Amino acid sequence: MVKGFDEFHGELVGTLFFWLFYLERDLFMKKKLETPAKDVIASRKSCDPKGTGLSHYILSANKKAK
Amino acid sequence: MAAARKPVPVAEAPSRGRYFNSGNGPSIVPIDIGHKEYMGLIDPDTAFWSLVKKDRLADTLTDARFISAYKKKSEKFADEMHMLRFGLKPTAVYFNSTEQCNLNCTYCYIPGDMRKNGRHMTEKELLAALAKLKTHFRKTMPKGRLPQIIFHGAEPMLNRKAVFRGIEKYRDDFQFGIQTNATLLDDEAIAFLTARDVSIGLSLDGHTAAIADKTRTNWTGKGVFEKVEETIDKLKGYHGFSVICTITSENMRHLSSMVDYLHARHVPTCLLNIVRCTLPPSLAVKPDDTPSARHFLKALDRSRELYKKTGRKLVVANYANILISILAPTARRLMCDISPCGGGRAFFALAPNGDLFPCSEFVGLARFNGGNLFKDGVDAVLESEAFKMVTERKVEDIKACGKCAIRHFCGSPCPAEAHETNGGMKATGSFCEFYEEQTRHALRAIADGKDNDYLWDGWDKGTRTTFDTHML
Numbered sequence A: 001m002v003k004g005f006d007e008f009h010g011e012l013v014g015t016l017f018f019w020l021f022y023l024e025r026d027l028f029m030k031k032k033l034e035t036p037a038k039d040v041i042a043s044r045k046s047c048d049p050k051g052t053g054l055s056h057y058i059l060s061a062n063k064k065a066k
Numbered sequence B: 001m002a003a004a005r006k007p008v009p010v011a012e013a014p015s016r017g018r019y020f021n022s023g024n025g026p027s028i029v030p031i032d033i034g035h036k037e038y039m040g041l042i043d044p045d046t047a048f049w050s051l052v053k054k055d056r057l058a059d060t061l062t063d064a065r066f067i068s069a070y071k072k073k074s075e076k077f078a079d080e081m082h083m084l085r086f087g088l089k090p091t092a093v094y095f096n097s098t099e100q101c102n103l104n105c106t107y108c109y110i111p112g113d114m115r116k117n118g119r120h121m122t123e124k125e126l127l128a129a130l131a132k133l134k135t136h137f138r139k140t141m142p143k144g145r146l147p148q149i150i151f152h153g154a155e156p157m158l159n160r161k162a163v164f165r166g167i168e169k170y171r172d173d174f175q176f177g178i179q180t181n182a183t184l185l186d187d188e189a190i191a192f193l194t195a196r197d198v199s200i201g202l203s204l205d206g207h208t209a210a211i212a213d214k215t216r217t218n219w220t221g222k223g224v225f226e227k228v229e230e231t232i233d234k235l236k237g238y239h240g241f242s243v244i245c246t247i248t249s250e251n252m253r254h255l256s257s258m259v260d261y262l263h264a265r266h267v268p269t270c271l272l273n274i275v276r277c278t279l280p281p282s283l284a285v286k287p288d289d290t291p292s293a294r295h296f297l298k299a300l301d302r303s304r305e306l307y308k309k310t311g312r313k314l315v316v317a318n319y320a321n322i323l324i325s326i327l328a329p330t331a332r333r334l335m336c337d338i339s340p341c342g343g344g345r346a347f348f349a350l351a352p353n354g355d356l357f358p359c360s361e362f363v364g365l366a367r368f369n370g371g372n373l374f375k376d377g378v379d380a381v382l383e384s385e386a387f388k389m390v391t392e393r394k395v396e397d398i399k400a401c402g403k404c405a406i407r408h409f410c411g412s413p414c415p416a417e418a419h420e421t422n423g424g425m426k427a428t429g430s431f432c433e434f435y436e437e438q439t440r441h442a443l444r445a446i447a448d449g450k451d452n453d454y455l456w457d458g459w460d461k462g463t464r465t466t467f468d469t470h471m472l
Helices: A005-034 B054-061 B064-086 B112-117 B123-138 B156-169 B187-195 B225-234 B252-264 B280-285 B289-310 B317-327 B378-382 B385-391 B415-420 B432-447
Strands: A040-046 B029-031 B038-043 B048-053 B092-095 B148-151 B175-180 B199-203 B241-247 B269-274 B347-350 B355-357 B464-468
Touching (some): A040 B064, A040 B317, A040 B432, B038 B054, B038 B064, B038 B432, B048 B064, B123 B156, B187 B225, B252 B269, B252 B289, B269 B317, B289 B432, B317 B432, B347 B378, B385 B415
Parallel strands (some): B092 B148, B092 B347, B148 B175, B175 B199, B199 B241
Antiparallel strands (some): A040 B464, B029 B038, B038 B048, B347 B355
């Protein structure tokens, strides 16, 4: 079967899209690898500590009060 | 409850605090984290941390911008730690609905005679206890949160009818969990519990019967590995499911294989808890600090390898909790590795006769009985001398911990063990190096950007960033 122009065009765009996607990902990874490690790393997150806290047992469910 | 000393306001201080470690400047302690590039810098009081390249250490410690950035936050961080350590109210109860257990595990912290000949709570008593607890928590719980009831050991499934009646009647009032040895968890029980979102924790100490059955057997010495394995497979896909593996000298060499085993069975969360040596029999299987830490860290690395290979995590929750205690101290879920520990202040334990103890570890130790739920009420018990012995145990008062930079990532657990085995409340816990190595591993993971690989997805939901590298 001979492909119509639209079908061929669609495949071309798809191929180009994936090529660009992978190129961008490779560039990102390369940049990431080349980025020198930071001299200082520091971070802290905060939240309200009230309402949770167990000993050696973990609860995975998170049922809310009605 | 004793409050820790709060920082002296800057205005009253003897210096402007322009330098680290002198005058009114913040105290920052350098620690070796075993990383090829980074050292740790920690303020032991506020649990503030940073990781600094080894060849930049002197520059960082004398960098006015760094000192200034931290000083702006240090008081808030101190307040945060103070609230976490002294400002919480209990939100969970370890509910022992029976003294009996059909197993005789080597390291159990409940006395053997009690487990063999003890009593069940009657259904009437159990419902009355839940009613009392509901009334108590109604006045103390933050809005939108449910208190947690964990049916706990001995073996709660021996009192199944009463436990299930309690869950059914109070399903809208509590978040329920059950920690069980799995031997009595049949299909009907699984259907009942999973339909009601009850968290289920199973206990298993090895990936083969030969290892698991060394420490967990019934009273005739027969192991239960096959039954637990069968139950794990039945719970596959249930979100509220976890497995506790107690680390002993019998299984520590096989922790990586245990991680492989649990991951292959799609267990979402496990706890690799070091054995507590509260009662003498557990000393027979007490592992040494150094090898247990080495095997534990190897198992952690294996859990990450499996995640990278499959895209599916097996979270080792006790380690994840230490990571979170570094990244976001107030977002921690478990309260063993903080000082004071959670016993008697974040949770407490209820014995079948209504007696209240700071934690299940103390059930059976009469001097830690703070009173009775039915006779005294919770508020009075929380203020009892028995509870204060635990809630007032602070790392600052423990000689070895008072100068330790990572004391708020460890907490020197466990007070029951310290008191019963190590010589008193002002003694350290039994596994100092085990906790030290976990913290160093966690800081290395952060340095290498691997921390999220060990944590639950979305662990930081509800948190906000209060300090970041770009603020320096």
